[in-house]
Amino acid sequence: MSDTVIVIGGGVIGLTSAVVLAERGRRVRVWAREPADRTTSAVAGALFWPYRIEPAELVGPWSLRSLREYVALARDPAATGVRVVAGLMSDTPLVGLGSWARELPELREAQAGELPDGCGQALRGRLPLIDMPAHLRYLEGRLRAAGGSVERRTVGGFGEAAAEAPVVVNCSGLGARELVPDASVFPVRGQLVVVENPGIEEWFVSAGGKAGGGRGAARTTYLFPQPYGLVLGGTADEHAWDTRPDPETAAAIVARCAALRPELRGARVLAHRVGLRPARPRARVEAVQLPGGARLVHNYGHGGAGVTVAWGCAEEAARLAG
Template identity: 35%
Template sequence: MKSVRVAVVGAGVVGFSTAVCIAEALPFCSVTLLAEKFSPDTTSDGAAGILFAAKFPDIPLEKQRRWFKDSFDHLLAIAQSQHSPEAGVMLSSGWQIFKEVPADKRPFWSESVIGFRFMTESELKRFPDHKFGQAFTTIKCECVNYLPWLETRFRKAGGQVEQRKVHSLQELSSSYDIIVNCSGLGSKTLVGDDTVYPVRGQVLKVEAPWLQHFIRDGDGKTYIYPGIHSVTVGGTRQEEDWRLHVDEGDTKSILARCSSLEPSLSKARVLSEWVGLRPGRRNPRVEKELVQLQGRSVPMVHNYGHGGWGVTLAWGTALDALGLVRQCLHEMPLQAKL
């Protein structure tokens, strides 16, 4: 009989990563993942899913470095295993280029990726508007494959999945001993966090099998990421923008910007257009608290607000969330565990 009932809310890459970590590490817990939407309908499904990161202002750099490295090492092991094709995880080499030399030429994650170096002058000749570049090999994780693969792994570990919208935490209070909130932008209403805001992203999938290397402009708005089935080109970062329909003006702008970096894209066929709302926040929230639900104190672990870095940081923050769940178990009165 599994004694401690854990609910994980949210089925994006952060939710499923967290649920898998808990179910595999704590077999005496009965873990249920609840969400309104599952793959292919989550924000994670449209993500380019390539691993590098920006700095968050208020989180110790050492912790951000660990989140990145834990995620990278986890995905690298999958990329180098027989699971790579069905998990949608692959190595990806390319360039990040800058119009001005950045203050931080060697970002905090540079030691975790493979073969990080500065681009040579002859390499930069190809991008005349750019003065500086970094070349490295990282990982691309395609959530359309990865999320169903994680779900299979979660179920194998004894996890249960329930499709339903959680309108309020009160609904969960009598059925679960610990609640883990990975609801992304949904945290705005679910836990009343007004510091979470949408960052609208629009991307296109194009057919360009001749492209083998990623190119990302350092401003983060223009990028070309070859994947297993197609090439993802983007994008937009429109803060506080809730629109979920495709904007033709954005499509034209994306194609023009990407074609200026990679002229052969003008020959690529557009396969699909996608819009998603990233859960923007000044810093991701990875912490625990006690909430009062229907007269009882229920421990709650939060893991949300990753912005555009959900795939990049999901496994690292999931391991931290697992540590917080362990703390909650430790602090529980004995009768709750029996």
């Protein structure tokens, strides 16, 4: 059992960590409370971008490693769910983005004629855009191919896992608030609307604007063309726990997106989705020792950038696992 690792959490952070560990020869068991398609990861719009995550000095290298992996995976989008897609990131200067941006040679300031109405500045480039339900299925399949397994199991404490493995990797996301316990973990509520795509092929993101409502409420506007429909967003409401879609918020999201792309007016709504991003002042990737001698590796608190840093954090977690 000395090579066994139990990974707690079956979202993108947990599954990616499990894949890296299993492909390095560890015997990996993922304990997940719910199926991957019911996790917050499955709801993500999933454009590669280091969004709402600290510390910057670590996020840069984590993002760069993940970017390289996603570009490689995009060679087979049907299998992996990863595509490299062109689009616009508004309200964002090119200077100061970090080393990962240098790996995107097409990233540049957009010209005036490339901007939608009401948008004064944007970067134009091609970035990985991930179909998360498909990608999570891919990760589970890749894990099983490497000899790992996924088990449905609710965990009440790390001692349960430590009794069965010398190394435990905590990728419990928002669940870390109670499991660790870590009171610095909090939800950032994101609501989105999936509509029938009228033919939009490029993504668009604007992170500017404030929404009314509770503390830390922020408004984003984005359009992500996915194989299952056009994803419209969104919100970033800190410390909001309600997972029910709000009709007024949904209508406002559609209206903002239609102001940018008039062809969206009257688009048929396919789904309403809400996810709670597991945020923390600083993402936590570190190892501690449990009573009894087992090693516990924390890998949680990635906020809205879990997909963006998943591979970089997974490799760091695997290094810390020994």
